[in-house]
Amino acid sequence: MHIHAKNVTHTYGEGSPFESRALTDVSVSLAPGSYTAIVGETGSGKSTFIQHLNGLLKPTAGSITIGKTTVKKDTKQKELYELRRHVGMVFQFSEHQLFDETVLQDVMFGPLNYGATQTEAKERAIRYLTLVGIKEADFNRSPFELSGGQKRRVAIAGVLACEPTVLVLDEPTAGLDPIGQQEVMELFSTWFKEEASRSIVLVTHQMNQVLTYAEHMLVFKEGALITEGQPLDIFLNKRMLGVDLPDALRLLKGAEEALGVTLSKTDTRLEAVADALAAALKGERDVR
Ligand SMILES: Nc1ncnc2c1ncn2[C@@H]1O[C@H](COP(=O)(O)OP(=O)(O)OP(=O)(O)O)[C@@H](O)[C@H]1O
Numbered sequence: 001m002h003i004h005a006k007n008v009t010h011t012y013g014e015g016s017p018f019e020s021r022a023l024t025d026v027s028v029s030l031a032p033g034s035y036t037a038i039v040g041e042t043g044s045g046k047s048t049f050i051q052h053l054n055g056l057l058k059p060t061a062g063s064i065t066i067g068k069t070t071v072k073k074d075t076k077q078k079e080l081y082e083l084r085r086h087v088g089m090v091f092q093f094s095e096h097q098l099f100d101e102t103v104l105q106d107v108m109f110g111p112l113n114y115g116a117t118q119t120e121a122k123e124r125a126i127r128y129l130t131l132v133g134i135k136e137a138d139f140n141r142s143p144f145e146l147s148g149g150q151k152r153r154v155a156i157a158g159v160l161a162c163e164p165t166v167l168v169l170d171e172p173t174a175g176l177d178p179i180g181q182q183e184v185m186e187l188f189s190t191w192f193k194e195e196a197s198r199s200i201v202l203v204t205h206q207m208n209q210v211l212t213y214a215e216h217m218l219v220f221k222e223g224a225l226i227t228e229g230q231p232l233d234i235f236l237n238k239r240m241l242g243v244d245l246p247d248a249l250r251l252l253k254g255a256e257e258a259l260g261v262t263l264s265k266t267d268t269r270l271e272a273v274a275d276a277l278a279a280a281l282k283g284e285r286d287v288r
Contacts, residue, residue, distance in 0.1 A: 001086060001165050001199065003030040003053065007062035010048050014060050022048040024223045025062070030216070032165075035192060035200045037210040037231065039243060040220030046203045049220070050168050053201065054087035055080035066166070085114050088164030092171045095151035098143040103134065103154050106143050110162040121161075128157040132187055149180045156184070160191060167191065169202045173209070181206075189213055211235065211246040211268055219243060232268060248273045255280065 010023040023045045030036050038046045051057040052064050055071050063072045069083040091097070100106035107125035108118075116124065129139060132153040138146065143154050152172075159167070169188065173181035192200050204210060210217055210231050217231040219238075227238060235249050245253065248270045252263050255277045263276045 001032055001067035001197075002065070003028075003166070003199070003201075004065045005029075005049075005052070005062070006064070008049070008052060008059045008064055009061040010045075010052070010057060011060045012048075022223050023059075026223075026225045027062075028218060028225055028228065030199065030201065032199060033196050034216055035214050036202070036216045036218060037214035038201065038203045038218045038220060039205070039207070039210060044220040045223040046220050047170055048223075050089075050170060050201060050203055053166065053168050054084050054089055056089070085162065086164055087166045087168060088159040088162055090156055090159050090167065090169045090172045092174050093152075094155035094159070094172070095143075095148065098151060098155055098158075101142060102140050103129065103143050103146070104139045106154060107158045107161050110158050114162055124161045124163070125157070128160045129154070131160070131190075132157045133183070149176055152176065152180075152184065153187075156187065165197060166199045166201065169200065169204075171204055172202070173204075173206070185209055185213060207235070207244045207246040208248070208270075211248065232265065236265070251277065 005026050005028050008023055008026040009021070011019055011021045013019045026049060038049065040046055048057065052059060052071060053066060055075065058071055058073055058075055060073055063070050066083055067086060069079065071080070071083070098106050100109055104122070104125050107129055108121040111121040111124050112118070126139070134150060134153055134157065138150070143151055146154065156172070167188065172188070173184050176184060188200060192198050202209070202214060214231050216228065217234055218228045219226050219234065227234060234243060235245055246268075248268050251270070252265065252273050256263055259280055261280050263273070263280060
């Protein structure tokens with residue numbers, strides 16, 4: 001689905017003594033089938049912005065169109081029902097939203113809520129629980145008996161089982177161990193690649209994730225969108241934005257400076273950079 005934000009402004013508590021502006025005039029278009037990362041320092045408005053993507057928040061000025069739905073200040077709740085079917089949200093610590101008696105029932109809840117039959121909902125729950133790596137033996141356990149990482153996977157299965165077209169991820173790997181983080185990111189990547197129309201909007205503080213997965217990047221600062229573009233381009237050329245460097249690029253830049261060479265940036269996976277560095281070091285030794 002096309003996402004088109006036009007001068008989106010959001011002021012919490014508008015008109016009250018506690019009024020605080022979190023977003024100012026954000027305009028951006030995200031194409032269907034795109035993988036976009038949103039980065040920016042803490043409090044820059046990332047979470048506020050993405051909550052507009054399924055109408056959890058409405059702009060206090062401006063508008064945002066997602067597919068066929070336009071969300072404005074006066075949009076009624078019932079107009080957002082259709083939108084929420086298509087935009088799945090995985091919040092930070094999404095496992096806190098688990099509530100049902102069994103893992104299976106928890107994942108079936110969303111599809112049932114959106115009109116699927118029991119049989120359909122069960123089929124989907126089994127499919128997505130399997131996809132996220134939950135074993136059949138755990139399907140009838142209480143979600144609260146599972147480990148933190150397993151709970152997170154069940155919560156993700158619950159979102160995927162609603163079969164969204166757009167997946168909005170707010171720091172989805174927060175609190176997971178490094179292997180768990182990678183597995184969860186790979187899961188989203190697999191889901192994304194399955195159908196060309198699917199989109200992901202990822203909010204993260206982890207620049208390695210941005211470089212590895214995202215094709216497009218938005219940088220927020222103090223509630224404004226200050227730049228957007230290809231992650232590699234922004235990381236290499238726009239250092240003044242205060243964006244941290246991913247590990248692979250930090251290694252590349254450090255090596256270039258130390259060795260006085262220019263290394264290829266066509267493959268920015270950490271392993272590829274390490275290989276390029278090893279080759280450059282070998283070359284340096286040959287010169288000596
Ligand atoms: N419910 C709320 N009521 C009032 N102010 C809020 C509320 N939620 C967020 N804010 C304020 O809005 C601003 C933007 O917050 P937001 O959570 O969107 O930032 P963020 O970029 O997602 O930050 P982080 O990286 O820390 O999650 C901050 O100043 C924050 O204090």
